[in-house]
Amino acid sequence: MSAPHALATMIIAIDGPAGSGKSTVARRLAAALGLTFLDTGAMYRAVTLAALERGVEPMDETSCAELARALRLEFDSDGRIRIDGKAGEPAIRSDEVTRWVSAVSAHPRVRAAIVPQQRAQADRGLGIVAEGRDIGTVVFPRADFKFFLTASAEERARRRSLEKHEPERFHAFLADIERRDHHDSTRHDSPLKQADDALLVDTDGVGPDGVVARLLEVIRGRAG
Numbered sequence: 001m002s003a004p005h006a007l008a009t010m011i012i013a014i015d016g017p018a019g020s021g022k023s024t025v026a027r028r029l030a031a032a033l034g035l036t037f038l039d040t041g042a043m044y045r046a047v048t049l050a051a052l053e054r055g056v057e058p059m060d061e062t063s064c065a066e067l068a069r070a071l072r073l074e075f076d077s078d079g080r081i082r083i084d085g086k087a088g089e090p091a092i093r094s095d096e097v098t099r100w101v102s103a104v105s106a107h108p109r110v111r112a113a114i115v116p117q118q119r120a121q122a123d124r125g126l127g128i129v130a131e132g133r134d135i136g137t138v139v140f141p142r143a144d145f146k147f148f149l150t151a152s153a154e155e156r157a158r159r160r161s162l163e164k165h166e167p168e169r170f171h172a173f174l175a176d177i178e179r180r181d182h183h184d185s186t187r188h189d190s191p192l193k194q195a196d197d198a199l200l201v202d203t204d205g206v207g208p209d210g211v212v213a214r215l216l217e218v219i220r221g222r223a224g
Helices: 022-033 040-053 061-070 095-105 108-123 135-139 153-163 167-186 208-223
Strands: 011-015 036-039 073-075 081-083 128-132 145-150 199-202
Touching: 011 022, 011 135, 022 036, 022 128, 022 208, 036 040, 036 108, 040 061, 040 081, 040 095, 040 108, 040 128, 061 108, 095 108, 095 167, 108 128, 108 135, 128 135, 135 145, 145 208, 153 167, 199 208
Parallel strands: 011 128, 011 145, 036 128, 145 199
Antiparallel strands: 073 081
């Protein structure tokens, strides 16, 4: 459906740790409001995938930054990333990309190359729902609405194991989530943290539709 005029050019920022449901919630929220979905995490995953495919060392900031500047990153009509004209899904969701994306996205020069591309999406004058880890703090600090989704590490590992249909790997997923949480929250440049003016939303035991309903209630209540 079309977004009301008051919402048509709004920027809605959704941040949170890995596995908190940001992408699913942001995509559904954008659809409900008729706004554009911006998966910023997919952009860092795209750089990571390209680095792995091209033999670039993920810990090499200079090479990763050069790659980030050279890649043509776009989104199709469904909000899925395209890398130099080719579909990035599902390759950007592989275990290997997941293993390295926190390291690649932590490079300040990689972020310096990607953040302007993220902001350019809003410069088109269209309302967006953007999800990531520094959307409300760095990318769009003046977003009209800011939400910080969270869930226990155990809950996020359970979701991951169900998504992958690999319940036997629960403890491996849990260890990986805890590692990524530490890496993302302690990195020097744009660490994962809740913006002072963001609404904290605990998603433990709440499905995506329930979370979206909560966010819509807040947005529509304040906007109109």
